[in-house]
C-alpha cells in the first residue's frame with residue numbers, strides 16, 4: 001500500500017469519533033499507528049542494505065500488533081476505560097490494520113514467527129519500470145484512491161463544519 005495508510009487511520013478515527021469515542025489524541029493515535037510499522041524502512045535502507053523484504057521484519061508481524069491490541073483492550077477494560085489505554089488500543093489496532101492493508105498486494109509474513117512464508121491477496125505482475133508503476137497501474141490502487149478520496153471528503157466536511165461552528169462560539173457572551 002502506497003498512499004492510503006494515513007487516510008485509512010483517519011477514517012478509523014472519524015468512525016470512532018462519530019460513534020461517541022472522544023479522547024484527546026485519538027486522531028493522532030490512529031494516524032500515527034496507521035503508518036508506524038513502516039518505520040522499519042529506516043532499518044531497511046540505512047542498516048540492512050535492502051537485503052531482506054521489510055515486511056519480513058518483526059515490526060511487520062501481524063501477531064505482534066494483534067497481541068498488543070488485545071493487551072491494550074484488556075488494559076482499557078480493567079483500568080475502567082482510561083484514556084491512555086484507549087489511545088494505546090487505537091494505535092495498536094491501526095498498526096494491525098496497516099499490516100492487513102499491506103497484505104492486499106504486498107506480501108506479508110502472516111504466520112511469522114512460526115511460518116517463514118509470505119502471503120498476499122493478489123499478485124502484481126512485473127511489466128513496467130520503475131517497479132512502483134506496476135503497483136500504481138494495478139486494480140488495487142483504485143482501492144487506495146477510494147480510501148484516500150473518502151478520507152479527503154470527510155476531512156473537508158469536518159473542516160467546513162468547524163469553520164462554521166467556531167465563529168458562532170466566539171459570538172457567545
Ligand SMILES: [Zn+2]
Nearest residue numbers: 037038098102
Ligand atoms: Zn507496511
